[in-house]
Amino acid sequence: MDLNFTGDDLAFQQEVRDFLDENLTPDIKDATALTTTVFVEKDVALKWQAKLHARGWLAWFWPEEYGGPGWNSTQRYIFQTECALAGAPGIIPMGVRYVGPVIFTFGTQEQKDFFLPKILNGEHYWCQGYSEPGAGSDLASLKCKAERDGDEYVVNGTKIWTTHAQHADWIFCLVRTDNTGKKQQGISFLLIDMNTPGIKVDPIITMGLDHEVNQVFFDDVRVPVSNLVGEENQGWEYAKFLLEFERGGAASGGLKAGLKKLKRIASAQTDGETPLINEPAFASEIAQCEIGVMGLENTELRIMSQLSAGQPPGPESSVLNTVATAISQRMSELCVEALDYYSTPFKHVRPLYGTNEYFPGPDYAPPVMGTYLNRRAQSIFGGSNEIQRDIVAKMVLRL
Ligand SMILES: Cc1cc2nc3c(=O)[nH]c(=O)nc-3n(C[C@H](O)[C@H](O)[C@H](O)COP(=O)(O)OP(=O)(O)OC[C@H]3O[C@@H](n4cnc5c(N)ncnc54)[C@H](O)[C@@H]3O)c2cc1C
Structure with a gap:
């Protein structure tokens, strides 16, 4: 087993360092150093992500056909390590790291064409609607339900601990579409526009006095069936796939x-x-x-x-x-x-x-x-x- 970097790896490491020297400006670096939360604020994150996107390095683990840089595992490791050592903000993961791979792996062509570019250019800021009161570790017990009504689902229920829901344009949700059979079997993966009528976001202020997480309520929220990812009732598979990235x-x-x-x-x-x-x-x-x-x-x-x-x-x-x-x-x-x-x-x-x-x-x-x-x-x-x-x-x- 060889734990040393090759000459090519070292050249790549230098390329990343040069990029960081040039682009990690003092305002971004200082804001990151003064951040108490897991993620920096949206404005700082988007500023940094725009620089990475301009270089083609934002979605560093995406396939090249969707905008990834085509790096091998060592290059990915070097990039993450150098960014952290330099004091760069972490990439806000809910769009690029979580829902992006689910969409390009399981989504329709229309979903890929619509969502992926907007994740990359920062137009869509995402949050993750998995956990509910009573469904955290035991996620498959989730109850937030989506009932089919013609070309729409009607969503009712709540999600909790939703990081940055107060900033988000879209939320990806695990919803219950079937109550029969094993609880893992009746779950679907739905993409919901946060501006849809019936959505309410309540802040949860943590003991660190940060507003990072929220509770999101859905009251007869109508979502086009075209926003379903993959097959109905197969959402548990996509949810587990996403957790590997998380x-x-x-x-x-x-x-x-x-x-x-x-x-x-x-x-x-x-x-x-x-x-x-x-x-x-x-x-x-x-x-x-x-x-x-x-x-x-x-x-x-x-x-x-x-x-x-x-x-x-x-x-x-x-x-x-x-x-x-x-x-x-x-x-x-x-x-x-x-x-x-x-x-x-x-x-x-x-x-x-x-x-x-x-x-x-x-x-x-x-x-x-x-x-x-x-x-x-x-x-x-x-x-x-x-x-x-x-x-x-x-x-x-x-x-
Ligand atoms: C800061 C923060 C941000 C978050 N952001 C998001 C987000 O953006 N989106 C989202 O969907 N969720 C988010 N979450 C929710 C997170 O995924 C859940 O809090 C987590 O999965 C635990 O679930 P729970 O809080 O319901 O605790 P519970 O599942 O009720 O667990 C309570 C305690 O019991 C223990 N426990 C439970 N089951 C077992 C078991 N089988 N064996 C041994 N011990 C067990 C747990 O380890 C824990 O100590 C966030 C949470 C936090 C704290």
């Missing part, structure tokens, strides 16, 4: 960037005399995180090597998500500990980069507490830690 991806670049931030804070903060980075107990905590990040990076490279050799990713990929989440949460805790009382004047204003309010303490202080609180959700969204461990136990360890 749970995949390289994490070590983002974690390395987080580690750099933690070290910067620990170098500047002291226990009264000694910088925390040299204080044995704190230094040991940082070292634990660093060892975890190095281990994770090595595992990611092993997976890359297997993929490059035409082999499947193997069971290692199933554990990456839980490990990455644990390290990320621990680093956000250590940042709070290092900041001490400067983490407590916790500001309600959001986004932090959009305010000229005074923040006491050093320049790295403002996002620390908000980020710590927001990261608690990381072991819940996209499949909770317990559910991910269940998958590892069943699929990998065969328990």
Whole structure:
């Protein structure tokens, strides 16, 4: 197994670095650094995504025929890692990463022609309507129903924890179209225009005081049957396909960037005399995180090597998500500990980069507490830690 990059890989890495030097402007970078939530605000994201799209790099895992750059798995890994290390905002995934692949894999030609270009150019901003009150981990229990009435479905019910629904033009929804048989069998995948009468979006303000998630209500919402993806009652298959995109991806670049931030804070903060980075107990905590990040990076490279050799990713990929989440949460805790009382004047204003309010303490202080609180959700969204461990136990360890 060869974990080193080839000459071509290194040339590509330089190309990505040159692009980032030129295009990752200070305003985008600063806004990202001051973001407490998983995703940056819509305006920042769209500005960055427009630059990637202009270069043909936004949909980096799409097939070339739909606008992808035709990269191999190593190039995808290099691109994600370099973007994270440079402090670029993540791509908002609901359009490009989630519904896009479902549409180009299972959608009609009309759906592909209409939706894919608008996902790429930012005209359509998407949100994901999977979870409901009572249907999160047990997603197949969902009740939001769509009843056929001529050429339309009539949708009634609710979706919850819907990230960025307040910004979205469209929502992709799992809806119940049949109540007979196994609960997985009566689910369909529907694309719904958020401007349709009968849709209401209520904000949910998280304990980090961010407005990131919402509850969406559907009251006799009429949706053309042409917005059904694939076959009626087969939506569970498309839903599972999408989750592979939601749970995949390289994490070590983002974690390395987080580690750099933690070290910067620990170098500047002291226990009264000694910088925390040299204080044995704190230094040991940082070292634990660093060892975890190095281990994770090595595992990611092993997976890359297997993929490059035409082999499947193997069971290692199933554990990456839980490990990455644990390290990320621990680093956000250590940042709070290092900041001490400067983490407590916790500001309600959001986004932090959009305010000229005074923040006491050093320049790295403002996002620390908000980020710590927001990261608690990381072991819940996209499949909770317990559910991910269940998958590892069943699929990998065969328990
Ligand atoms: C910040 C955030 C953003 C989100 N964004 C979206 C979004 O955009 N769209 C969307 O559709 N959803 C979204 N979600 C919802 C997310 O997918 C669900 O929260 C998640 O699947 C867990 O479901 P639940 O909240 O209903 O918790 P539950 O399923 O009720 O779980 C509660 C607890 O019980 C545990 N548990 C449940 N079942 C088992 C089991 N079988 N074995 C062991 N333990 C179990 C869980 O691990 C958890 O600790 C988001 C959630 C968060 C927190």
